[in-house]
Amino acid sequence: MKPTIARARRGLLPVLALIALSGAVSPLARADGGAPPPLDWKPCAQGPDDAVGRDLDRAGARCAELTVPLDHSRPGGRTIKLALSRLPATDRAHRIGTMVLNNGGPGQPTLGMPLQTRAAMKDVAARYDIVGLDPRFVGRSTPLDCGWPIGMWIRSAGPTRARFDHQAAVQRDLAERCARRHGDVLPYANTRDTARDIDLVRRALGERRISFLGYSYGAYLGAVYTQMFPGRTDRVVLDSAGDPSKWGPRAMRGTEDEGERALRGWAAWAAERHGTYGLGATRARVLATVNAIVAAAQDRPLRVGPYEVDDQAVPYILSTGSGDDRPAARAEFASTVRTLNEAAHGRPAAPGPELDGLLTFVLTSAGSPLAGPAAAITCGDRAAPRDPGTYWKDVQRSRARHPLFGPLKNNIWPCAFWPGRPRERLTRVGNSTPALIVSATGDTATTYEGSKAMHRALTGSRLLTLRGTTAHGIYGEYGNGCVDAKVNAYLATGTLPAADPTCRP
Numbered sequence: 001m002k003p004t005i006a007r008a009r010r011g012l013l014p015v016l017a018l019i020a021l022s023g024a025v026s027p028l029a030r031a032d033g034g035a036p037p038p039l040d041w042k043p044c045a046q047g048p049d050d051a052v053g054r055d056l057d058r059a060g061a062r063c064a065e066l067t068v069p070l071d072h073s074r075p076g077g078r079t080i081k082l083a084l085s086r087l088p089a090t091d092r093a094h095r096i097g098t099m100v101l102n103n104g105g106p107g108q109p110t111l112g113m114p115l116q117t118r119a120a121m122k123d124v125a126a127r128y129d130i131v132g133l134d135p136r137f138v139g140r141s142t143p144l145d146c147g148w149p150i151g152m153w154i155r156s157a158g159p160t161r162a163r164f165d166h167q168a169a170v171q172r173d174l175a176e177r178c179a180r181r182h183g184d185v186l187p188y189a190n191t192r193d194t195a196r197d198i199d200l201v202r203r204a205l206g207e208r209r210i211s212f213l214g215y216s217y218g219a220y221l222g223a224v225y226t227q228m229f230p231g232r233t234d235r236v237v238l239d240s241a242g243d244p245s246k247w248g249p250r251a252m253r254g255t256e257d258e259g260e261r262a263l264r265g266w267a268a269w270a271a272e273r274h275g276t277y278g279l280g281a282t283r284a285r286v287l288a289t290v291n292a293i294v295a296a297a298q299d300r301p302l303r304v305g306p307y308e309v310d311d312q313a314v315p316y317i318l319s320t321g322s323g324d325d326r327p328a329a330r331a332e333f334a335s336t337v338r339t340l341n342e343a344a345h346g347r348p349a350a351p352g353p354e355l356d357g358l359l360t361f362v363l364t365s366a367g368s369p370l371a372g373p374a375a376a377i378t379c380g381d382r383a384a385p386r387d388p389g390t391y392w393k394d395v396q397r398s399r400a401r402h403p404l405f406g407p408l409k410n411n412i413w414p415c416a417f418w419p420g421r422p423r424e425r426l427t428r429v430g431n432s433t434p435a436l437i438v439s440a441t442g443d444t445a446t447t448y449e450g451s452k453a454m455h456r457a458l459t460g461s462r463l464l465t466l467r468g469t470t471a472h473g474i475y476g477e478y479g480n481g482c483v484d485a486k487v488n489a490y491l492a493t494g495t496l497p498a499a500d501p502t503c504r505p
Contacts, residue, residue: 039064039204044085052112059115061087066204070188072196082197083140084133087114091126097234098129099211100198102218107374109139117213120476120484124492133201135194137373144189144373146178151367153375153414156315157395157407159298164395167312168388168412175417178372187423189373190380195225202232211235215473216446220247223454226433235494236435237487239475242446243453244429248382249415256402256409258444262470263322270334277334279341289341290318294404296344304343305351307359314340315408317358323444325470375414382426384415432460436490438483439463442470463500480505
């Protein structure tokens with residue numbers, strides 16, 4: 001369902017607290033009486049170029065804004081606006097309730113997500129009001145744009161200390177740009193405040209409890225909500241969930257093995273189609289082609305259409321593209337590698353639409369409105385080491401075993417230079433909320449081991465495993481009928497499986 005650019009945004013894969021650090025919520029969030037004024041539901045389209053709004057309107061959805069505090073500990077202070085959409089239940093006689101969605105990221109807009117979710121839910125969708133909520137500072141919800149000259153900040157460290165130092169300087173500049181633009185609101189870009197927003201949405205909708213569906217980071221957000229607001233959820237689905245204790249600026253560390261397995265799996269697939277892509281007739285030769293591309297980018301940036309793709313961007317492209325084993329995704333990635341290989345040999349290399357979109361997002365300012373909120377939330381959730389030398393040591397330590405993905409997944413991020421420290425400690429997730437966790441064994445972003453850790457943290461949960469699959473985002477996206485049927489059965493009945501179920505490709 002998601003193109004590569006959306007998977008790249010989703011899979012990111014975060015001061016003394018001004019609110020009590022014990023896990024208590026703000027006075028406003030604690031009070032469950034005095035509901036906010038009724039929401040004013042209107043058409044969603046905001047102009048002729050608003051494709052998402054038009055699609056929502058055609059589907060019968062309506063949109064509204066909710067005013068919430070910037071600082072939940074000061075409910076009478078400065079406010080921000082949250083944008084939400086709602087597809088109403090059509091079977092009102094058998095209505096179950098409201099389902100709130102989050103598309104992940106962090107920083108992924110969710111306003112249009114009810115359309116895809118309704119399709120995934122099939123017949124059971126008629127029994128839910130399906131709500132898409134752009135989280136604070138994302139999409140239409142008081143958007144935050146750091147004004148960055150590049151989009152995604154995730155880069156490889158490169159082969160030398162000089163290249164790493166260049167990357168550290170870039171990351172420092174990104175953090176300083178964001179602080180100059182939004183230093184007054186950055187302390188309030190974090191998961192705990194987003195969870196408090198969700199509870200105000202629940203109240204504004206007049207619901208005692210809500211159901212929740214979240215992917216990737218959205219699964220983490222859902223788990224945090226269950227921790228902060230116990231008893232306020234009905235049916236909870238957490239798809240591609242990571243280890244909640246590891247969320248933050250260094251969450252990618254430890255995923256190198258999964259990344260390499262996925263790349264080897266794709267290489268075997270591409271070798272069987274050497275006549276189409278010309279990347280090598282064996283898995284080893286395809287991987288040699290990949291390594292030659294990386295080496296060429298170390299000598300000079302690769303010219304791909306109007307873009308220059310250097311050795312610090314190529315590993316990110318390889319990591320993102322190899323994380324989906326569906327045939328169409330593998331074919332698209334093979335075309336990307338073929339294009340990079342042409343550029344590595346100095347031949348004209350024009351990107352196809354998918355690669356062009358990814359490079360625009362990664363390398364140009366067009367990605368700033370999405371990458372800025374993602375960084376702000378990640379850096380606002382957990383403090384990162386401030387000494388660049390810490391990252392360089394980790395890069396060097398990982399390089400021997402993981403020469404391609406070690407320097408990528410241990411590299412420095414803007415969080416190392418973020419202004420101030422998080423206002424609150426990371427939420428310790430541990431409760432008995434019933435939930436269905438969905439995970440693929442080959443997930444390269446939020447690994448299967450991470451989903452098992454979420455399962456242990458939520459003792460009332462069940463873990464639905466899709467075995468033998470490389471994918472991130474399963475329910476309604478990967479196309480596995482077994483997974484979709486089991487999730488929909490839970491949404492329809494509210495009854496979790498008696499044991500942890502398994503599906504296969």
